[in-house]
Amino acid sequence: MSDVPGPRGLYQEAILDHGRHPRNRRAMAGASHLARSENPSCGDEVAVFLDIDDRGVIRDIAFDGRSCAIATASTSLMTEVLAGKTPAQARSLFDRVHALAEGGAEAELAGMEIELERLTMLAGVRDYPVRMKCATLAWEAMLAALEGPRGA
Amino acid sequence: MDGAHPHDIAQVLDSRGVAVRAGHHCAQPVMERFGVPATTRASFGLYNTRAEVDALAEALEDVEAMFIR
Numbered sequence: 001m002s003d004v005p006g007p008r009g010l011y012q013e014a015i016l017d018h019g020r021h022p023r024n025r026r027a028m029a030g031a032s033h034l035a036r037s038e039n040p041s042c043g044d045e046v047a048v049f050l051d052i053d054d055r056g057v058i059r060d061i062a063f064d065g066r067s068c069a070i071a072t073a074s075t076s077l078m079t080e081v082l083a084g085k086t087p088a089q090a091r092s093l094f095d096r097v098h099a100l101a102e103g104g105a106e107a108e109l110a111g112m113e114i115e116l117e118r119l120t121m122l123a124g125v126r127d128y129p130v131r132m133k134c135a136t137l138a139w140e141a142m143l144a145a146l147e148g149p150r151g152a
Numbered sequence: 153m154d155g156a157h158p159h160d161i162a163q164v165l166d167s168r169g170v171a172v173r174a175g176h177h178c179a180q181p182v183m184e185r186f187g188v189p190a191t192t193r194a195s196f197g198l199y200n201t202r203a204e205v206d207a208l209a210e211a212l213e214d215v216e217a218m219f220i221r
Binding site: 010011016019020041042043044066067068069070128131134 | 156157158159160163164175176183189190218219220
């Protein structure tokens, strides 16, 4: 049976690598913004921490929580892509992730071609509707953190 | 399968033609009792063959290679 093709579009090597070795999974003391998001269908939960400086730049971003490989990889990738960005850029990239996962319109984002290219690894969830939420879970927490009251 | 998430396990098994159930199994108290977010459950019937059990075992080795090693 091992010659039966696996869900390769879903579990690309980059996804598996981020899933096994997630970047920036650590608690952050003194985060300026934080929020949690939960996927009720599987119980996975993620907390996202942001440190946004006075000039409105995301200086640091981290997360905490255990989830499936897709969700962990998407979260890990998010922390790498959003470091150094502004909240406005983060919102644009959130829209792009939603479009990738759910098959909506893909907007051009001038100056962020490298980030967009990296995010395409998440496009495999399109063929697996029950896994779409896995790819967007942490991004929703990030958006909620940006919208929420400014913390410490 | 420590380190592999129940839904990832089920997804890979599905792609190998092995149907299992993953999640809470409508039994959240059991998940709390064992301190796990969810589980993957393989069930056998009278009709299952030895070859099908071997296919499950082989697919689980793929799961280990993908998510744990």
